[in-house]
Amino acid sequence: MNIRFKDQKKLNTKTSNYKMPKWMDCSWKRIPCGRETCKICGPISERRAKHLRHGENPDSPETVMQDIGQVMSQTLQLAKKNAKKLGVEIGKTKKFPRGSEPEDFPLVMQLNDWRDAVFSLVRQSYAMERGWVDSEAVADLTWYANILCSKSFRQNLNRIDLNKNDCLAIPDYEYTQSVLKTCLRILKRATSLVYVFDREHKDCWETLQNELLGLEKQILSI
Numbered sequence: 406m407n408i409r410f411k412d413q414k415k416l417n418t419k420t421s422n423y424k425m426p427k428w429m430d431c432s433w434k435r436i437p438c439g440r441e442t443c444k445i446c447g448p449i450s451e452r453r454a455k456h457l458r459h460g461e462n463p464d465s466p467e468t469v470m471q472d473i474g475q476v477m478s479q480t481l482q483l484a485k486k487n488a489k490k491l492g493v494e495i496g497k498t499k500k501f502p503r504g505s506e507p508e509d510f511p512l513v514m515q516l517n518d519w520r521d522a523v524f525s526l527v528r529q530s531y532a533m534e535r536g537w538v539d540s541e542a543v544a545d546l547t548w549y550a551n552i553l554c555s556k557s558f559r560q561n562l563n564r565i566d567l568n569k570n571d572c573l574a575i576p577d578y579e580y581t582q583s584v585l586k587t588c589l590r591i592l593k594r595a596t597s598l599v600y601v602f603d604r605e606h607k608d609c610w611e612t613l614q615n616e617l618l619g620l621e622k623q624i625l626s627i
Contacts (some may be wrong), residue, residue: 425580433556433584435548448479510561512623513554519616520550526606526613537602546595553588553624556581560627582625589621 431437431445441447452472456463463472507513523546531538560581566574596617600610 425576429580433552435545505562505565507554507558510558512620512627513558513561515620516554516557516624519613519620520554522609522613523547523550526603526609530603530606533605535603537599540598540602542595542598542602545591546599549588549591549595553585553592556584556588557624557627560585564627585624589617589624592617 426444428438428444428446431443437443437446439446439450441450449472452475453463456468462468507517527538527543527547537543560578563574563578563581567578593614596610596614600607600614603610
């Protein structure tokens with residue numbers, strides 16, 4: 406566990422042992438579990454069925470964003486209640502100092518540039534009607550490139566709290582660390598496959614592969 410406390414005595418045992426509920430995975434995975442009993446997938450499925458009954462389009466951008474926002478708000482409240490039963494307070498409103506925007510973290514901006522380069526190559530191949538752009542590898546690549554950026558930023562904010570000896574940040578730090586590892590594993594595999602598919606941009610994909618490998622240690626050391 407890559408957590409550094411200035412005052413280790415302030416470490417709260419209950420907080421450090423708290424684990425995020427498994428259903429939180431469905432908030433960032435490209436393919437969620439889809440179970441009706443899931444705290445995230447279940448409500449989304451119910452809302453979708455309700456929209457269909459009312460003759461509404463459940464896949465419109467406005468409807469999707471509204472539904473996801475409401476479900477995530479509800480699940481956050483549920484996570485807080487579950488944690489509180491264990492004597493842990495999570496999700497407190499954080500007041501970060503100036504210098505806590507994505508552009509204030511060089512690594513996050515590097516990852517944003519990397520993601521933009523990935524999307525640019527995919528868009529070019531899509532315009533050229535290359536069949537491989539509809540592959541699972543490309544779906545993983547574009548999805549988890551975004552997740553890697555957002556979770557890296559999240560981890561930097563967790564690091565700010567940890568540096569202030571805020572042990573309440575430990576559960577989120579550890580969970581986000583596991584998400585980052587998963588994203589990196591999937592992205593390394595996806596870029597390797599796309600490198601084989603896209604003969605016209607092999608040099609570009611090789612460069613992006615090497616850049617990701619070069620950033621991996623920094624990402625996991627946040």
